[in-house]
Amino acid sequence: MQCALQAVGINKKYGALVVNKDINLDIIAGEVHAVMGENGAGKSTLMGMLFGLIKPTGGTIKLKGKDVSFSSPLDAIAAGIGMVHQSFKLFMSLTVWENITFGSEPTSMGLIARRQARQRVLELARQHNLPIDPDATVGKLPIGMQQRVEILKALYRNADILILDEPTAVLSPSERDGLLATMRSLADNGKALVFVTHKLNEVMTVCDRVTVLRKGVVTERSLVRETTADEIVTAMTGREVSKHLDRPSANLGDDALVVEGLTVGPSSKPLVDGLSLTVRSGEIVGIAGVAGNGQTELANAITGIGEMASGRIRINGTDITALSVKQRRLTGLSFIPEDRHDVGSVWNMGADINVGMGSLEKAPQSRRGIVDRAALREKAKRLISAFSVAIAGPTTKVGNLSGGNLQKLIVARELDYGSPVLVVEQPTRGVDVGAIEYIHRVLLDERTNGKAILLISSELPEILALSDRILVMYEGKFVAELDPRRTDEREIGFYMAGAKEKGRSENAR
Incomplete structure (x- = not known):
């Protein structure tokens, strides 16, 4: 199968902070490829580089075997890469067809050809089995339908490679199942999909391959059918994570x-x-x-x-x-x-001020009405350690x-x-x-x-x-x-x- 998109030895540094180190990633046409990792593992940075949002410090991005360099997402879109962000990038007051064709509308005599644009959206929806009302106002649609608009927006721009960032985070079970079926259908029709998610059951259900990042490096590359959820979790965290929650009987009070x-x-x-x-x-x-x-x-x-x-x-x-x-x-x-x-x-503002929000007037965060920054920093350090927050330090914004x-x-x-x-x-x-x-x-x-x-x-x-x-x-x-x-x-x-x-x-x- 054709390798649609490759990251070869990709690195990203911010000063002394290494976010991605020697990342190799192969995205193949006709597959759904999961990218997993803990928060701060470097997933978002890697996706940002593939989509032209972030410039790599080193390494090469290849598109269908040829070296490419994206100066912005517009370059990536023009090259056939689409991204569905976790926070949708939609105009809520516009219709479905206006959102999908925005910036690339068909024109006639210098004016937007509304009927033609609407018809293109209908044809695209039928082609990919993503039915939607082109005249509906996007802000009035359910979340699952808004996400469908995002996908159709990318497909309208001839995207052969789709990056989906936590796409099921806000969906109902039926909407989730519908999206997973859509992803599988798109891959079966030759699209290359990158699925960034934390949800192991979805990876095991719909994905062909998985790449796991931990602290900016690749810790596992596997065919999904040849690995297990437990092995993926261990690769993500470096330890075994218990699935069992001991929930004792409730001791109800007032x-x-x-x-x-x-x-x-x-x-x-x-x-x-x-x-x-x-x-x-x-x-x-x-x-x-x-x-x-x-x-x-x-x-x-x-x-x-x-x-x-x-x-x-x-x-x-x-x-x-x-x-x-x-x-x-x-x-x-x-x-x-x-x-x-x-x-x-x-x-x-820094983590220290943020962890003090709502209690800045209480000791030990303040003394005699004056905020004690040293006490705030110690509190921030304690909470950062307890919750394993990946951050440079307690005063980092x-x-x-x-x-x-x-x-x-x-x-x-x-x-x-x-x-x-x-x-x-x-x-x-x-x-x-x-x-x-x-x-x-x-x-x-x-x-x-x-x-x-x-x-x-x-x-x-x-x-x-x-x-x-x-x-x-x-x-x-x-x-x-x-x-x-x-x-x-x-x-x-x-x-x-x-x-x-x-x-x-x-x-x-």
Whole structure:
């Protein structure tokens, strides 16, 4: 088979920091090639070099056997390389066909040939079995369909090589299965796919080969059919990672978090529609749902970041409905937000300041109203070590971190705060398998220590492994309450898609 894209002895350094060292990677037409590694292993940097976002320090990139040098992603796109980013690059107010053809529209007499553009999109969708309404507004589409637009956008530009960066992170089970089937179909039709992911089950399901990075070097190259998930994990982490989570029986205490009749958004179409729920001390309540069904608005309303139209919220009996974000935190609430960049951190400040956020006024972070930077640095060092955050030092700006390492730093900060109630939103999104194991164990330890945890996650294995009760959310309402010991991903996915309401008491107890 033809080698479509090669990295030969690729190196990338930032000063004394070596991010990639002597990387060799062969991407073959007709295959799905997984690239795996822990956060900070160098995956994103390598993909950035292949797509023209980053200039290599040394080595060669070959396209169909010929040396190439990309000065920007436009060069890579022109050469037939497309990239579907984890954060979609779409215009939400434009239609599907406008997004797909943007910048490369067919024209007639100097004007965009709208009918021709729309027809090309329809033909492309049919050709690749990716049906979509070309006239739909992208911002109104489900996440899975928005991702389909991204793929079609690359294919419209004649991409023979597709780089997919964590493409299943926000998808429902049915959307995930549909994407994996699409990937397989594209490969079978001669496309070369690079699949960057942390999800071993997906690699074992759809991929032909896997390359594993650890600390910037390749530690394994294998045919998927000739390796195992355990061998891949060992190559990623350098150790064995336990798959078994010991979840002791819940020792339930009093009501810690109580939400009554919470509504967010206009009465004509609320984003959160009169929800009530209770989380008791020593309990993890998991909320499952496809992204965009009100989970983020629910979390923001509870924490005070977002507005609410009506309802009441109490923490350990104290009404916090009218309190500010800071006051809610002082009352006993910690929050791990979904948006780790704009909500969870200050990207242009150091790790020390970021781990101190929310507690800068407390000793030992401050003394007599003055921030103690030395104490902050020591705290940052402690949390960086405990969560294995790949960072140059405690004063390094967090904007330089990979998404997974930034997530680990935020999780470390919020768990270290010691609140009796935790709202935890997508705690392991984009996080490597070793860190997932650690975060899960810490959350279960917090539960054992009597914390009340509201867990919002699109990762159904995570919901099933950690939750004492599962609430499924659809279009702003809870449509099912399930016992994790008596359900599975298939049933949860059924309700996530909007199936008939099942098994909820009035206050989700």
